[in-house]
Amino acid sequence: MRVFVEGVGLLGPGLRGWEAARRVLTGEEPFRSASTIIAASELLPPAERRRTPVPVKLALAVGQEAFQNAGRDAASTATVFTSSSGEGETLHQMCETLASEEREVSPTRFHNSVHNAAAGYWSIATRSREASTSLCAYDASFGAGLIEAMTQVVSWRKPVALIAYDQPYPEPLHSARPLLASFGAALVLTPEATGRTSATFDLEFLQGEEKPARMSDSALEELRLGIPAARALPLFEALARKTQGDVVLDFLTETRLRVSVSPC
Protein backbone atom coordinates (compact mmCIF):
# COMPACT_ATOMS: atom_id res chain seq x y z
CA MET A 1 0.00 0.00 0.00
CA ARG A 2 1.77 3.14 -1.22
CA VAL A 3 0.85 6.80 -0.74
CA PHE A 4 2.61 10.10 -1.43
CA VAL A 5 3.20 12.68 1.31
CA GLU A 6 2.24 16.12 0.07
CA GLY A 7 1.84 18.19 3.22
CA VAL A 8 2.98 18.03 6.83
CA GLY A 9 1.82 19.78 10.01
CA LEU A 10 3.23 19.39 13.52
CA LEU A 11 2.48 21.13 16.81
CA GLY A 12 3.86 20.14 20.16
CA PRO A 13 5.63 21.42 23.23
CA GLY A 14 8.60 23.37 21.88
CA LEU A 15 7.62 22.32 18.36
CA ARG A 16 5.94 25.41 16.89
CA GLY A 17 4.87 24.16 13.51
CA TRP A 18 6.53 21.90 10.95
CA GLU A 19 9.35 24.26 9.94
CA ALA A 20 10.49 24.72 13.54
CA ALA A 21 9.96 21.03 14.30
CA ARG A 22 11.91 20.04 11.19
CA ARG A 23 14.99 21.91 12.44
CA VAL A 24 14.72 20.13 15.78
CA LEU A 25 14.15 16.71 14.24
CA THR A 26 17.15 17.07 11.91
CA GLY A 27 19.30 18.10 14.86
CA GLU A 28 19.98 21.59 13.48
CA GLU A 29 18.51 23.00 16.67
CA PRO A 30 18.24 21.46 20.12
CA PHE A 31 14.82 20.49 21.46
CA ARG A 32 13.67 22.93 24.13
CA SER A 33 10.40 21.97 25.75
CA ALA A 34 7.84 24.76 26.14
CA SER A 35 4.06 24.90 26.30
CA THR A 36 2.36 24.02 23.04
CA ILE A 37 1.07 27.20 21.41
CA ILE A 38 -2.33 26.71 19.85
CA ALA A 39 -3.58 29.65 17.83
CA ALA A 40 -7.33 30.09 17.42
CA SER A 41 -8.26 29.14 13.90
CA GLU A 42 -9.16 32.07 11.66
CA LEU A 43 -11.06 29.54 9.58
CA LEU A 44 -13.96 29.79 12.03
CA PRO A 45 -16.27 32.79 12.44
CA PRO A 46 -15.42 34.76 15.63
CA ALA A 47 -18.44 33.47 17.60
CA GLU A 48 -17.54 29.85 16.86
CA ARG A 49 -13.86 30.56 17.58
CA ARG A 50 -14.68 31.41 21.18
CA ARG A 51 -16.88 28.35 21.68
CA THR A 52 -14.50 25.78 20.28
CA PRO A 53 -12.79 23.57 22.85
CA VAL A 54 -8.98 23.42 22.94
CA PRO A 55 -8.65 19.94 21.34
CA VAL A 56 -10.69 21.23 18.38
CA LYS A 57 -8.42 24.29 18.06
CA LEU A 58 -5.40 22.03 18.17
CA ALA A 59 -6.76 19.74 15.43
CA LEU A 60 -7.76 22.70 13.25
CA ALA A 61 -4.39 24.41 13.65
CA VAL A 62 -2.26 21.38 12.81
CA GLY A 63 -4.58 20.31 9.99
CA GLN A 64 -4.50 23.79 8.49
CA GLU A 65 -0.70 23.80 8.56
CA ALA A 66 -0.55 20.53 6.63
CA PHE A 67 -2.89 21.91 3.95
CA GLN A 68 -0.89 25.13 3.65
CA ASN A 69 2.26 23.06 3.36
CA ALA A 70 0.60 20.94 0.66
CA GLY A 71 -0.90 23.94 -1.15
CA ARG A 72 -4.16 22.02 -1.36
CA ASP A 73 -7.79 23.07 -0.90
CA ALA A 74 -9.22 21.54 2.27
CA ALA A 75 -12.81 21.91 0.98
CA SER A 76 -12.34 19.10 -1.52
CA THR A 77 -10.27 16.71 0.61
CA ALA A 78 -11.47 13.83 2.80
CA THR A 79 -10.20 13.72 6.38
CA VAL A 80 -9.32 11.12 9.01
CA PHE A 81 -9.23 12.48 12.55
CA THR A 82 -7.70 10.34 15.26
CA SER A 83 -7.37 11.01 18.96
CA SER A 84 -7.01 8.94 22.09
CA SER A 85 -8.28 11.60 24.46
CA GLY A 86 -11.00 13.37 22.45
CA GLU A 87 -12.78 16.19 24.27
CA GLY A 88 -11.41 16.00 27.83
CA GLU A 89 -12.32 19.42 29.21
CA THR A 90 -15.90 19.10 27.95
CA LEU A 91 -16.16 15.59 29.35
CA HIS A 92 -14.96 16.83 32.73
CA GLN A 93 -17.42 19.73 32.81
CA MET A 94 -20.32 17.51 31.78
CA CYS A 95 -19.48 14.86 34.38
CA GLU A 96 -19.19 17.51 37.10
CA THR A 97 -22.60 18.91 36.18
CA LEU A 98 -24.15 15.44 36.05
CA ALA A 99 -22.73 14.62 39.49
CA SER A 100 -24.35 17.78 40.92
CA GLU A 101 -27.93 18.21 42.11
CA GLU A 102 -28.96 20.47 39.26
CA ARG A 103 -27.75 18.50 36.24
CA GLU A 104 -28.35 21.53 34.02
CA VAL A 105 -26.07 20.65 31.14
CA SER A 106 -25.28 23.14 28.41
CA PRO A 107 -26.52 22.14 24.94
CA THR A 108 -23.39 23.59 23.31
CA ARG A 109 -21.18 21.66 25.69
CA PHE A 110 -23.15 18.51 24.88
CA HIS A 111 -22.61 18.77 21.13
CA ASN A 112 -18.96 19.66 21.80
CA SER A 113 -18.57 16.43 23.81
CA VAL A 114 -18.64 14.04 20.85
CA HIS A 115 -15.37 12.43 19.79
CA ASN A 116 -15.91 13.87 16.29
CA ALA A 117 -16.28 17.48 17.48
CA ALA A 118 -13.02 18.40 15.72
CA ALA A 119 -14.21 16.79 12.48
CA GLY A 120 -17.52 18.67 12.70
CA TYR A 121 -15.88 22.06 13.25
CA TRP A 122 -13.34 21.30 10.52
CA SER A 123 -16.09 20.58 8.04
CA ILE A 124 -17.89 23.82 8.97
CA ALA A 125 -14.65 25.84 8.89
CA THR A 126 -13.35 24.52 5.56
CA ARG A 127 -16.81 24.04 3.98
CA SER A 128 -15.77 20.49 3.20
CA ARG A 129 -18.59 18.06 2.48
CA GLU A 130 -16.11 15.26 1.82
CA ALA A 131 -16.04 12.06 3.87
CA SER A 132 -14.59 12.43 7.34
CA THR A 133 -14.08 9.92 10.10
CA SER A 134 -12.99 10.09 13.75
CA LEU A 135 -11.05 7.20 15.23
CA CYS A 136 -9.65 6.04 18.55
CA ALA A 137 -7.37 3.16 19.44
CA TYR A 138 -6.06 4.32 22.85
CA ASP A 139 -2.23 4.47 22.64
CA ALA A 140 -2.39 3.13 19.07
CA SER A 141 -4.58 5.95 17.80
CA PHE A 142 -1.95 7.43 15.46
CA GLY A 143 -1.35 4.03 13.86
CA ALA A 144 -5.11 3.52 13.46
CA GLY A 145 -5.43 6.87 11.71
CA LEU A 146 -2.45 6.18 9.45
CA ILE A 147 -3.68 2.76 8.33
CA GLU A 148 -7.18 4.15 7.69
CA ALA A 149 -5.99 7.25 5.83
CA MET A 150 -3.65 5.22 3.63
CA THR A 151 -6.38 2.68 2.89
CA GLN A 152 -8.72 5.50 1.88
CA VAL A 153 -6.15 7.02 -0.47
CA VAL A 154 -5.58 3.64 -2.11
CA SER A 155 -9.31 2.73 -2.31
CA TRP A 156 -10.63 6.06 -3.52
CA ARG A 157 -7.58 7.20 -5.51
CA LYS A 158 -8.13 10.62 -3.91
CA PRO A 159 -6.13 12.77 -1.49
CA VAL A 160 -6.88 12.30 2.22
CA ALA A 161 -5.66 14.28 5.23
CA LEU A 162 -4.76 12.57 8.49
CA ILE A 163 -5.09 14.74 11.62
CA ALA A 164 -3.91 13.20 14.92
CA TYR A 165 -4.24 15.20 18.14
CA ASP A 166 -4.28 14.78 21.90
CA GLN A 167 -4.89 17.31 24.62
CA PRO A 168 -4.20 16.47 28.30
CA TYR A 169 -7.22 16.05 30.57
CA PRO A 170 -7.95 18.34 33.51
CA GLU A 171 -7.95 16.79 36.99
CA PRO A 172 -9.26 14.47 38.25
CA LEU A 173 -9.20 12.66 34.89
CA HIS A 174 -5.57 13.63 34.34
CA SER A 175 -4.46 11.38 37.22
CA ALA A 176 -6.41 8.48 35.72
CA ARG A 177 -5.01 9.11 32.22
CA PRO A 178 -1.93 11.35 32.34
CA LEU A 179 -0.91 12.82 28.99
CA LEU A 180 2.28 14.86 28.86
CA ALA A 181 1.29 17.76 26.66
CA SER A 182 -0.82 18.99 23.74
CA PHE A 183 0.36 17.42 20.53
CA GLY A 184 -0.91 17.39 16.96
CA ALA A 185 0.46 15.78 13.81
CA ALA A 186 -1.07 16.01 10.35
CA LEU A 187 -0.31 14.70 6.87
CA VAL A 188 -1.86 15.31 3.48
CA LEU A 189 -1.53 12.08 1.51
CA THR A 190 -2.15 11.62 -2.21
CA PRO A 191 -2.47 8.60 -4.53
CA GLU A 192 0.01 9.98 -7.09
CA ALA A 193 3.09 12.16 -6.92
CA THR A 194 2.36 15.88 -7.12
CA GLY A 195 4.61 18.96 -7.39
CA ARG A 196 4.76 19.11 -3.61
CA THR A 197 5.42 15.44 -2.84
CA SER A 198 8.19 15.06 -0.27
CA ALA A 199 8.17 11.29 0.30
CA THR A 200 6.34 8.03 -0.26
CA PHE A 201 5.04 5.69 2.45
CA ASP A 202 4.62 1.95 2.02
CA LEU A 203 2.78 0.35 4.88
CA GLU A 204 2.81 -3.16 6.26
CA PHE A 205 0.89 -4.59 9.22
CA LEU A 206 3.12 -6.77 11.41
CA GLN A 207 2.43 -9.38 14.08
CA GLY A 208 4.73 -9.65 17.07
CA GLU A 209 6.66 -7.36 19.34
CA GLU A 210 9.28 -5.93 16.98
CA LYS A 211 10.91 -2.94 18.68
CA PRO A 212 9.28 0.31 17.61
CA ALA A 213 11.50 3.14 16.38
CA ARG A 214 12.59 5.43 19.21
CA MET A 215 13.68 9.05 19.33
CA SER A 216 17.38 9.46 20.04
CA ASP A 217 16.74 12.65 22.04
CA SER A 218 15.46 11.54 25.44
CA ALA A 219 13.06 14.46 25.85
CA LEU A 220 11.49 13.72 22.47
CA GLU A 221 11.35 10.03 23.38
CA GLU A 222 9.48 11.03 26.53
CA LEU A 223 6.95 12.85 24.36
CA ARG A 224 6.60 9.86 22.05
CA LEU A 225 5.75 7.61 24.98
CA GLY A 226 3.70 10.17 26.88
CA ILE A 227 1.21 11.26 24.19
CA PRO A 228 -0.54 8.87 21.78
CA ALA A 229 -0.47 11.39 18.89
CA ALA A 230 3.30 11.77 19.43
CA ARG A 231 3.82 8.12 18.49
CA ALA A 232 4.03 9.74 15.07
CA LEU A 233 7.39 11.37 15.90
CA PRO A 234 9.74 8.75 14.38
CA LEU A 235 7.84 8.97 11.10
CA PHE A 236 8.04 12.77 11.10
CA GLU A 237 11.73 12.54 11.97
CA ALA A 238 12.28 10.41 8.86
CA LEU A 239 10.40 13.04 6.81
CA ALA A 240 12.47 15.84 8.32
CA ARG A 241 15.78 14.10 7.74
CA LYS A 242 14.78 12.94 4.25
CA THR A 243 16.22 9.55 5.04
CA GLN A 244 15.18 6.38 3.29
CA GLY A 245 14.34 3.45 5.50
CA ASP A 246 11.80 1.55 7.58
CA VAL A 247 10.07 3.10 10.55
CA VAL A 248 8.36 0.63 12.88
CA LEU A 249 5.47 2.26 14.74
CA ASP A 250 3.70 1.09 17.87
CA PHE A 251 0.26 -0.27 17.18
CA LEU A 252 -2.06 -2.56 19.14
CA THR A 253 -0.72 -5.11 21.64
CA GLU A 254 1.51 -7.55 19.75
CA THR A 255 1.12 -5.71 16.46
CA ARG A 256 3.19 -3.06 14.70
CA LEU A 257 3.07 -0.99 11.56
CA ARG A 258 6.13 -0.84 9.35
CA VAL A 259 6.31 2.24 7.16
CA SER A 260 8.96 2.30 4.45
CA VAL A 261 9.77 5.95 3.86
CA SER A 262 11.39 7.08 0.63
CA PRO A 263 12.12 10.77 0.17
CA CYS A 264 11.30 12.24 -3.25
Add this chain to the structure above:
Amino acid sequence: MRDALREKRSGLTPCDFETARIDTYVGTVPALDDFRVRPDLFDYDCRNNRLAQLCLEQDGFAERVAAARDRHGAARIGFYLGTSTSGLHATELAYRRRDPKTGALPADYRYAETQNAYSLGEFVRRYLGLTGPGFVVSSACSSTAKAFGNAARMIAAGICDAAVVGGADSLCLMTLYGFHSLGLTSRGPCRPFDANRDGISIGEGAGFALIEKADRARAGAVLLLGVGESSDAYHMSTPHPEGLGAKIAMQQALESAGLRPADIDYINLHGTATKTNDASEDKAVFEIFGPETPCSSTKGATGHLLGAAGITEAIVSILAIEDGLMPGSANTRSVDPAIRSNYLLENRQGKVTRVLTNSFGFGGSNCSLVLGVAQ
Protein backbone atom coordinates in the same frame (compact mmCIF):
# COMPACT_ATOMS: atom_id res chain seq x y z
CA MET B 1 -35.87 -8.85 16.24
CA ARG B 2 -37.48 -10.67 13.31
CA ASP B 3 -40.64 -11.28 15.30
CA ALA B 4 -40.68 -7.77 16.72
CA LEU B 5 -40.49 -6.30 13.23
CA ARG B 6 -43.24 -8.62 11.95
CA GLU B 7 -45.46 -7.69 14.89
CA LYS B 8 -44.48 -3.98 14.70
CA ARG B 9 -43.59 -4.18 18.36
CA SER B 10 -41.93 -1.25 20.14
CA GLY B 11 -39.54 -1.75 23.03
CA LEU B 12 -39.80 1.82 24.31
CA THR B 13 -40.81 2.38 27.92
CA PRO B 14 -40.97 5.37 30.31
CA CYS B 15 -37.46 6.43 31.32
CA ASP B 16 -36.37 4.95 34.63
CA PHE B 17 -32.67 4.71 33.86
CA GLU B 18 -30.52 5.01 36.96
CA THR B 19 -31.11 8.41 38.60
CA ALA B 20 -32.30 10.17 35.45
CA ARG B 21 -35.34 12.35 36.06
CA ILE B 22 -36.44 13.18 32.55
CA ASP B 23 -39.94 12.90 31.21
CA THR B 24 -39.21 10.78 28.17
CA TYR B 25 -39.28 7.22 26.85
CA VAL B 26 -36.20 5.06 26.36
CA GLY B 27 -35.23 1.65 25.04
CA THR B 28 -33.42 -0.24 27.81
CA VAL B 29 -31.80 -3.65 28.09
CA PRO B 30 -32.70 -4.47 31.72
CA ALA B 31 -30.58 -7.67 31.67
CA LEU B 32 -27.44 -5.49 31.82
CA ASP B 33 -27.94 -4.51 35.45
CA ASP B 34 -27.08 -7.99 36.71
CA PHE B 35 -24.87 -9.09 33.83
CA ARG B 36 -21.10 -9.34 34.24
CA VAL B 37 -18.46 -9.63 31.53
CA ARG B 38 -16.31 -12.74 31.18
CA PRO B 39 -14.12 -13.10 34.29
CA ASP B 40 -10.81 -12.82 32.39
CA LEU B 41 -12.01 -9.46 31.05
CA PHE B 42 -13.34 -8.18 34.35
CA ASP B 43 -11.33 -4.94 34.14
CA TYR B 44 -13.54 -4.02 31.18
CA ASP B 45 -16.77 -4.47 33.11
CA CYS B 46 -19.09 -1.53 32.41
CA ARG B 47 -22.55 -1.16 30.96
CA ASN B 48 -21.31 -0.71 27.41
CA ASN B 49 -19.04 -3.76 27.36
CA ARG B 50 -21.72 -5.85 29.08
CA LEU B 51 -24.05 -4.88 26.26
CA ALA B 52 -21.38 -5.79 23.70
CA GLN B 53 -20.78 -9.22 25.27
CA LEU B 54 -24.49 -9.95 25.65
CA CYS B 55 -24.83 -9.24 21.93
CA LEU B 56 -21.76 -11.31 20.95
CA GLU B 57 -23.39 -14.26 22.76
CA GLN B 58 -26.55 -14.08 20.62
CA ASP B 59 -27.35 -16.07 17.48
CA GLY B 60 -24.13 -18.12 17.62
CA PHE B 61 -22.14 -15.04 16.54
CA ALA B 62 -19.00 -15.69 18.63
CA GLU B 63 -18.95 -19.28 17.28
CA ARG B 64 -19.14 -18.02 13.71
CA VAL B 65 -16.20 -15.71 14.36
CA ALA B 66 -14.27 -18.60 15.94
CA ALA B 67 -14.87 -20.65 12.78
CA ALA B 68 -13.67 -17.74 10.64
CA ARG B 69 -10.59 -17.46 12.89
CA ASP B 70 -9.79 -21.11 12.19
CA ARG B 71 -10.28 -20.51 8.48
CA HIS B 72 -8.31 -17.27 8.04
CA GLY B 73 -6.10 -17.09 11.15
CA ALA B 74 -6.67 -14.61 14.00
CA ALA B 75 -4.22 -12.10 12.48
CA ARG B 76 -6.19 -11.88 9.24
CA ILE B 77 -9.44 -10.82 10.89
CA GLY B 78 -9.80 -7.10 11.56
CA PHE B 79 -12.27 -5.34 13.84
CA TYR B 80 -13.92 -2.02 12.98
CA LEU B 81 -16.31 -1.04 15.72
CA GLY B 82 -18.27 2.02 16.61
CA THR B 83 -19.56 3.70 19.72
CA SER B 84 -20.55 7.20 20.61
CA THR B 85 -20.23 7.25 24.40
CA SER B 86 -18.36 3.99 25.13
CA GLY B 87 -18.22 3.35 28.92
CA LEU B 88 -18.94 6.97 29.84
CA HIS B 89 -21.50 5.94 32.46
CA ALA B 90 -18.62 4.47 34.52
CA THR B 91 -17.07 7.97 34.61
CA GLU B 92 -20.41 9.53 35.56
CA LEU B 93 -20.64 7.15 38.51
CA ALA B 94 -16.99 7.76 39.48
CA TYR B 95 -17.58 11.54 39.54
CA ARG B 96 -20.13 10.98 42.32
CA ARG B 97 -17.52 9.19 44.38
CA ARG B 98 -14.69 11.76 44.18
CA ASP B 99 -12.56 12.18 47.26
CA PRO B 100 -14.15 15.08 49.19
CA LYS B 101 -10.72 16.46 50.10
CA THR B 102 -8.61 15.97 46.98
CA GLY B 103 -11.31 15.62 44.31
CA ALA B 104 -9.60 12.44 43.08
CA LEU B 105 -11.57 9.74 41.32
CA PRO B 106 -12.01 6.48 43.26
CA ALA B 107 -9.09 4.04 43.11
CA ASP B 108 -11.20 1.40 41.35
CA TYR B 109 -11.97 3.74 38.40
CA ARG B 110 -10.53 2.25 35.19
CA TYR B 111 -10.21 4.84 32.43
CA ALA B 112 -8.68 2.78 29.63
CA GLU B 113 -11.00 -0.19 30.07
CA THR B 114 -14.23 1.80 30.36
CA GLN B 115 -14.21 5.50 29.42
CA ASN B 116 -11.83 5.59 26.46
CA ALA B 117 -13.62 5.22 23.12
CA TYR B 118 -11.34 2.27 22.32
CA SER B 119 -12.45 0.32 25.42
CA LEU B 120 -15.12 -1.38 23.29
CA GLY B 121 -12.55 -2.25 20.62
CA GLU B 122 -10.05 -3.88 22.95
CA PHE B 123 -12.83 -5.69 24.82
CA VAL B 124 -14.33 -7.21 21.66
CA ARG B 125 -10.89 -7.97 20.23
CA ARG B 126 -9.95 -9.91 23.35
CA TYR B 127 -13.34 -11.55 23.74
CA LEU B 128 -13.17 -12.92 20.19
CA GLY B 129 -9.41 -13.59 20.22
CA LEU B 130 -8.64 -11.46 17.16
CA THR B 131 -5.15 -10.10 16.43
CA GLY B 132 -5.78 -8.36 13.12
CA PRO B 133 -5.74 -4.59 12.67
CA GLY B 134 -8.65 -2.56 13.99
CA PHE B 135 -9.90 0.48 15.85
CA VAL B 136 -13.01 2.25 17.07
CA VAL B 137 -14.90 4.80 14.98
CA SER B 138 -16.57 7.44 17.11
CA SER B 139 -18.43 9.82 14.81
CA ALA B 140 -21.57 10.03 16.95
CA CYS B 141 -24.66 8.45 15.37
CA SER B 142 -22.99 7.42 12.11
CA SER B 143 -20.23 5.41 13.88
CA THR B 144 -21.28 1.80 13.22
CA ALA B 145 -22.50 2.54 9.69
CA LYS B 146 -19.09 3.99 8.84
CA ALA B 147 -17.42 0.90 10.31
CA PHE B 148 -18.74 -1.06 7.28
CA GLY B 149 -16.77 1.28 5.04
CA ASN B 150 -13.59 0.77 7.08
CA ALA B 151 -13.96 -3.02 6.90
CA ALA B 152 -14.72 -3.05 3.17
CA ARG B 153 -11.68 -0.88 2.38
CA MET B 154 -9.35 -2.90 4.62
CA ILE B 155 -10.46 -6.17 3.00
CA ALA B 156 -10.17 -4.68 -0.51
CA ALA B 157 -6.67 -3.40 0.29
CA GLY B 158 -5.62 -6.87 1.46
CA ILE B 159 -4.98 -5.72 5.05
CA CYS B 160 -7.30 -8.47 6.27
CA ASP B 161 -9.48 -11.26 4.85
CA ALA B 162 -12.46 -10.78 7.14
CA ALA B 163 -13.63 -8.28 9.71
CA VAL B 164 -15.99 -7.95 12.61
CA VAL B 165 -18.03 -4.77 12.34
CA GLY B 166 -20.63 -3.27 14.62
CA GLY B 167 -20.55 -1.91 18.11
CA ALA B 168 -22.54 -0.88 21.13
CA ASP B 169 -23.95 2.22 22.76
CA SER B 170 -25.49 2.06 26.21
CA LEU B 171 -27.63 4.49 28.16
CA CYS B 172 -25.88 7.16 30.19
CA LEU B 173 -26.85 10.42 31.83
CA MET B 174 -24.82 12.54 29.40
CA THR B 175 -26.93 11.60 26.37
CA LEU B 176 -30.24 11.72 28.26
CA TYR B 177 -29.60 15.14 29.80
CA GLY B 178 -27.71 16.35 26.74
CA PHE B 179 -30.45 15.64 24.21
CA HIS B 180 -32.96 16.96 26.74
CA SER B 181 -30.99 20.24 26.95
CA LEU B 182 -31.29 20.55 23.17
CA GLY B 183 -35.06 20.05 23.46
CA LEU B 184 -34.77 16.88 21.39
CA THR B 185 -36.17 14.16 23.71
CA SER B 186 -39.75 13.04 23.04
CA ARG B 187 -42.25 12.96 25.87
CA GLY B 188 -43.78 9.67 24.69
CA PRO B 189 -42.40 6.86 22.53
CA CYS B 190 -40.82 8.58 19.51
CA ARG B 191 -42.96 8.89 16.37
CA PRO B 192 -40.74 9.15 13.28
CA PHE B 193 -42.18 11.16 10.37
CA ASP B 194 -45.40 11.80 12.34
CA ALA B 195 -47.08 15.19 11.99
CA ASN B 196 -46.87 15.45 15.79
CA ARG B 197 -43.37 14.07 16.27
CA ASP B 198 -41.60 15.73 19.17
CA GLY B 199 -38.12 14.25 19.34
CA ILE B 200 -36.08 11.12 19.89
CA SER B 201 -36.38 8.22 22.30
CA ILE B 202 -32.85 7.27 23.29
CA GLY B 203 -32.18 3.56 23.30
CA GLU B 204 -29.27 1.29 24.05
CA GLY B 205 -28.28 -1.51 21.76
CA ALA B 206 -25.53 -3.43 20.06
CA GLY B 207 -25.05 -5.36 16.88
CA PHE B 208 -22.22 -7.18 15.13
CA ALA B 209 -21.64 -8.62 11.69
CA LEU B 210 -18.84 -10.74 10.28
CA ILE B 211 -17.79 -9.55 6.84
CA GLU B 212 -15.79 -11.62 4.39
CA LYS B 213 -14.65 -11.23 0.81
CA ALA B 214 -17.54 -11.30 -1.62
CA ASP B 215 -15.86 -13.99 -3.73
CA ARG B 216 -16.70 -16.44 -0.95
CA ALA B 217 -20.39 -15.52 -0.99
CA ARG B 218 -22.94 -18.25 -1.57
CA ALA B 219 -25.97 -17.43 -3.73
CA GLY B 220 -28.55 -15.65 -1.63
CA ALA B 221 -26.03 -14.19 0.79
CA VAL B 222 -26.36 -10.50 1.57
CA LEU B 223 -23.55 -8.32 0.22
CA LEU B 224 -22.40 -4.84 1.14
CA LEU B 225 -22.81 -3.26 -2.30
CA GLY B 226 -22.03 0.38 -1.61
CA VAL B 227 -20.96 2.91 0.98
CA GLY B 228 -21.35 6.69 0.87
CA GLU B 229 -19.85 9.08 3.40
CA SER B 230 -20.14 12.87 3.58
CA SER B 231 -20.10 15.87 5.89
CA ASP B 232 -22.75 18.58 6.24
CA ALA B 233 -20.41 21.56 6.76
CA TYR B 234 -23.40 23.22 8.38
CA HIS B 235 -23.89 22.89 12.16
CA MET B 236 -22.70 20.70 15.05
CA SER B 237 -26.12 19.40 16.11
CA THR B 238 -28.63 20.44 13.43
CA PRO B 239 -28.76 18.71 10.05
CA HIS B 240 -28.49 20.74 6.86
CA PRO B 241 -32.07 21.97 6.22
CA GLU B 242 -32.07 20.78 2.61
CA GLY B 243 -30.42 17.48 3.51
CA LEU B 244 -27.44 18.35 1.33
CA GLY B 245 -24.91 16.13 3.15
CA ALA B 246 -27.46 13.31 3.34
CA LYS B 247 -28.02 13.53 -0.40
CA ILE B 248 -24.28 13.33 -1.13
CA ALA B 249 -23.96 10.22 1.09
CA MET B 250 -26.89 8.46 -0.61
CA GLN B 251 -25.69 9.36 -4.11
CA GLN B 252 -22.19 8.12 -3.35
CA ALA B 253 -23.53 4.88 -1.90
CA LEU B 254 -25.53 4.28 -5.09
CA GLU B 255 -22.59 5.25 -7.27
CA SER B 256 -20.17 2.95 -5.46
CA ALA B 257 -22.72 0.12 -5.81
CA GLY B 258 -23.12 0.90 -9.53
CA LEU B 259 -26.87 1.26 -9.04
CA ARG B 260 -29.59 3.74 -9.96
CA PRO B 261 -32.19 4.99 -7.45
CA ALA B 262 -34.85 2.75 -9.06
CA ASP B 263 -32.75 -0.32 -8.15
CA ILE B 264 -33.45 0.22 -4.44
CA ASP B 265 -36.50 -1.65 -3.12
CA TYR B 266 -36.64 -0.19 0.39
CA ILE B 267 -34.90 2.57 2.37
CA ASN B 268 -34.32 2.25 6.10
CA LEU B 269 -34.23 5.90 7.10
CA HIS B 270 -32.27 7.55 9.85
CA GLY B 271 -35.69 8.91 10.92
CA THR B 272 -34.92 10.07 14.45
CA ALA B 273 -38.34 11.72 14.93
CA THR B 274 -36.95 15.21 15.50
CA LYS B 275 -38.67 17.93 13.48
CA THR B 276 -35.50 18.88 11.66
CA ASN B 277 -33.99 15.46 10.89
CA ASP B 278 -37.13 13.96 9.40
CA ALA B 279 -37.92 17.06 7.32
CA SER B 280 -34.41 17.36 5.86
CA GLU B 281 -34.00 13.61 5.32
CA ASP B 282 -37.34 13.51 3.50
CA LYS B 283 -36.20 16.30 1.18
CA ALA B 284 -32.98 14.46 0.38
CA VAL B 285 -34.70 11.09 -0.15
CA PHE B 286 -37.48 12.59 -2.28
CA GLU B 287 -35.03 14.42 -4.50
CA ILE B 288 -33.14 11.24 -5.28
CA PHE B 289 -35.82 8.56 -5.15
CA GLY B 290 -39.06 10.42 -5.86
CA PRO B 291 -42.47 9.46 -4.44
CA GLU B 292 -42.43 5.68 -5.04
CA THR B 293 -39.59 3.96 -3.16
CA PRO B 294 -40.97 2.60 0.13
CA CYS B 295 -39.11 3.88 3.16
CA SER B 296 -39.44 3.88 6.94
CA SER B 297 -37.61 4.45 10.16
CA THR B 298 -37.48 1.62 12.70
CA LYS B 299 -36.58 3.95 15.57
CA GLY B 300 -40.20 3.87 16.81
CA ALA B 301 -39.44 0.23 17.68
CA THR B 302 -35.84 0.46 18.89
CA GLY B 303 -35.40 4.08 19.89
CA HIS B 304 -32.33 5.93 18.66
CA LEU B 305 -29.39 3.65 19.45
CA LEU B 306 -26.97 6.52 18.68
CA GLY B 307 -23.58 4.99 17.82
CA ALA B 308 -25.20 1.56 17.43
CA ALA B 309 -27.94 2.80 15.07
CA GLY B 310 -25.90 2.05 11.93
CA ILE B 311 -25.24 -1.62 12.67
CA THR B 312 -28.70 -2.39 14.05
CA GLU B 313 -30.38 -0.76 11.05
CA ALA B 314 -28.01 -2.58 8.68
CA ILE B 315 -29.26 -5.77 10.37
CA VAL B 316 -32.89 -4.61 9.93
CA SER B 317 -32.05 -4.09 6.26
CA ILE B 318 -30.61 -7.61 5.98
CA LEU B 319 -33.74 -9.04 7.63
CA ALA B 320 -35.88 -7.02 5.20
CA ILE B 321 -34.07 -8.74 2.34
CA GLU B 322 -34.19 -12.21 3.87
CA ASP B 323 -37.84 -12.03 4.94
CA GLY B 324 -39.22 -9.84 2.17
CA LEU B 325 -40.50 -7.53 4.86
CA MET B 326 -40.46 -3.74 4.66
CA PRO B 327 -41.18 -2.74 8.24
CA GLY B 328 -43.90 -0.18 8.94
CA SER B 329 -43.12 2.63 11.35
CA ALA B 330 -43.97 1.66 14.95
CA ASN B 331 -45.69 4.41 16.98
CA THR B 332 -46.21 6.73 14.00
CA ARG B 333 -49.92 7.52 13.76
CA SER B 334 -50.26 9.81 10.78
CA VAL B 335 -47.51 10.84 8.42
CA ASP B 336 -46.64 14.53 8.43
CA PRO B 337 -48.46 15.98 5.38
CA ALA B 338 -45.26 17.87 4.48
CA ILE B 339 -43.49 14.53 3.86
CA ARG B 340 -43.31 13.64 0.18
CA SER B 341 -41.47 10.31 0.25
CA ASN B 342 -43.38 7.00 0.32
CA TYR B 343 -43.29 6.51 4.10
CA LEU B 344 -44.60 3.14 5.33
CA LEU B 345 -46.93 3.11 8.31
CA GLU B 346 -47.77 -0.57 7.91
CA ASN B 347 -45.57 -3.56 7.18
CA ARG B 348 -45.34 -4.43 3.52
CA GLN B 349 -44.43 -7.87 2.13
CA GLY B 350 -42.64 -8.13 -1.18
CA LYS B 351 -39.42 -9.06 -2.89
CA VAL B 352 -36.57 -7.00 -1.43
CA THR B 353 -33.24 -7.40 -3.19
CA ARG B 354 -31.55 -4.10 -2.38
CA VAL B 355 -31.86 -1.79 0.59
CA LEU B 356 -30.31 1.58 1.32
CA THR B 357 -29.89 2.55 4.97
CA ASN B 358 -29.03 5.98 6.35
CA SER B 359 -27.17 7.05 9.49
CA PHE B 360 -26.47 10.70 10.28
CA GLY B 361 -24.68 12.12 13.31
CA PHE B 362 -23.65 15.22 15.24
CA GLY B 363 -20.92 17.17 13.56
CA GLY B 364 -22.79 16.62 10.29
CA SER B 365 -21.35 13.13 9.81
CA ASN B 366 -23.38 11.16 7.25
CA CYS B 367 -23.19 7.57 6.04
CA SER B 368 -25.38 5.55 3.70
CA LEU B 369 -25.00 1.84 3.01
CA VAL B 370 -26.44 -0.24 0.19
CA LEU B 371 -26.99 -3.90 1.01
CA GLY B 372 -28.23 -6.45 -1.51
CA VAL B 373 -28.60 -10.12 -2.18
CA ALA B 374 -25.88 -11.94 -4.14
CA GLN B 375 -27.14 -12.82 -7.62
